Amino acid sequence: MREVWELTLASLRDSYPTEVFEPWFGRLEYVEKDDPNELVLCAPSFIHLKQLKSQYQSEIQKKVDEIAGRPVQLTFIVKDPNEGAARAQSSQESESHSDEHADINLLARKSGLHDGLTFETFVTGNANRVARSSAELVAQFPGEKYNPFFIYGAVGLGKTHLMHSVGRKLLENNPHLKLLCISAERFINEVVDLSSGGRLSDEKIKKFDNKYRNLDALLIDDVQFLCKRGGTQQRLFSIFEALLPKNKQIILTCDTYARQLSDFDERLISRLGAGLSVSIEPAEFELRAAILLEKARQQDVHLPLEVAYLIANRLNTNVRELEGALKNVIMRATVFNRPITEELAKEALQGISGTGRISIENIQQTTAEHFNIKIADMHSKSRVANVAYARQIAMYLAKELTQKSLIDIGNAFGGRDHTTVLYAVKKITKERAQKQELNHTLHLIEQALKNWN
Structure with missing residues (x-):
């Protein structure tokens, strides 16, 4: 039966994109049984199994029967996520694990973490794979690898989810960890409160310092809101200086690359540069579907x-x-x-479009401004290196951010053939996955386009 299952998996892998195959079929484990007419598979959770059976059981059964050449009994069991063994426990043991899970949930909430934002519910694709892998390493080796850990990307791409996932895993690994997850806005309010009434309160400052400088892990969301707030940045820098030498983990999220933060303490930017910065890019089609x-x-x-x-x-x-x-x-x-x-x-979905007001003309103008070239260059036949490269980037963005066809995009770029557009899209897609500098460039242009007025 093991060979039948391996061949079935191969067939399923060919039928579905990786972002669908991995979370649904890739997490099933083969269980050895003596009966040659029964295939037993172990799912990671009851929720996973319920959805898998409702959507894919009939297809799995069909492929298994075809590959085996005879009817096969397909049986599913569920793994205990805490112990990694099949769930065949007494009710007392089950209640014990349920209580332990509830305790972690309570700890997470008290630490400022949101329910449901875990690695298990974080869907991975090309756009966030590096960030996900880095986050898992941070969770496994807090304070040792990648400290501080800086996650950046546009609004709504999963930065907060990933940061909370790390926090949750840290607490699961060590429930006694002193962890705090807080928004930049709340952090600002706490700093402002230190001088409420017109003067700094020594008692409040002492309480504030004790709270933050004794943490094992500090997670702050949306640090771009700290820009132009020198006093708040000074407090944060002091916390950095207290935690980093003691290998206490710091994780920050932001809507832009650290070096692009304006009116931000250079010392903080330097500290961020000493750690690891990872970007989460707009999700590709397969990831959006997953x-x-x-x-x-x-x-x-x-x-x-x-x-x-x-x-x-x-x-x-x-x-x-x-x-x-x-x-x-x-x-x-x-x-x-x-x-x-x-x-x-x-x-x-009538009237709903993810491209909003972004048009090819917007893309051409914003890209031209970024590369300091003329809009007319987007339509010209010029093959000057920087002009041609900017034009390829604009074509790539037009394909990603609008629903125009390759032919329409080519026409908008001086009547170019659709194969020229396809070449540009493939080239930039490949380079984006390899070059961090290009990632930054595309991120900045995409941010400017989303703020288009």
Whole structure:
């Protein structure tokens, strides 16, 4: 049966993109049994198994029977996520593990972490794979690797989710860890409160210092809001100086690369540069579809794959907008008591577009401004290196951020052939995965486009 399952997995891998295959089929484990007509598979959780059976069991069964050449009994069991063994425990043991899980949830909430933001619910693709891998290392070796850890990217791409995932894992590994996860806005309010009434309070300062300087891990979300706040930055720098020498982990999220922060203490930027900075890029199509499937699974909703693909193709901005679109689809299905189909999804998404006001003209102008060239160069036949490269980047962004065809994009760039556009898209896609500097450039242009007025 092991060979049958391995061949079935290979067939499933060919049928689905990696971002769908890995979370659903890649996490199933083969269980050795004596019966030659029974295939036993172990799922990582009851939730995973419920969604897997509702969406994919019939297809798995069909492939298994075809490969085995006879009917095979397909049996699923569930692994205990805490012990890594099949769940065949007494009710007393189950209650014990449930209590332990509840204790971690309570600790997480007290530390400022949000329920549900875990590595298990973080969907991974090309856009966030490096950030995810780095975060897992930070969680495994806090204070030893990548300290401070700086996660940056545009709004709604999963920075907060990833940071909370690290925090959660740190507490699971060490429930006695002194961890605090806080928003930059709340941190600012606490610093302002030190001088409420017009003068600094020694008692409040002492309490503030004791709170932050004795932490084992500090997580701050959206540090871009600290820009132009010199007093708050000074407090944060003092905390850095207290925690980093003692190998206490610091994790920050931001909407831009550290060096792009304006009116920000150079000493803090230097400290950030000494750690690791990773970016989360806009999700590619396959990742968007996988995220939708995961979000539906979390709500115990059956989302057909073709509907996930439809929504992912319609919205190409950020995860929050994907969630909003999914809610619209689910709500319409609930209100009208209809199954979720492509037809219903199209009705629910009428007028919704992830590209907003971004047009090819916007992209051309913003890219030209970034590279300090003329807009006319986007349409010209010039092959000067910096002009040609800027033009290729603009073509790539036009394909990523609009729903225009390759032919339409080519026409907008001086009547170029669609094969020229395809070449540019493939080239920039490949280089983006290899060159951090290009990642930064694309991130800045994308941010400027999202702020287009």
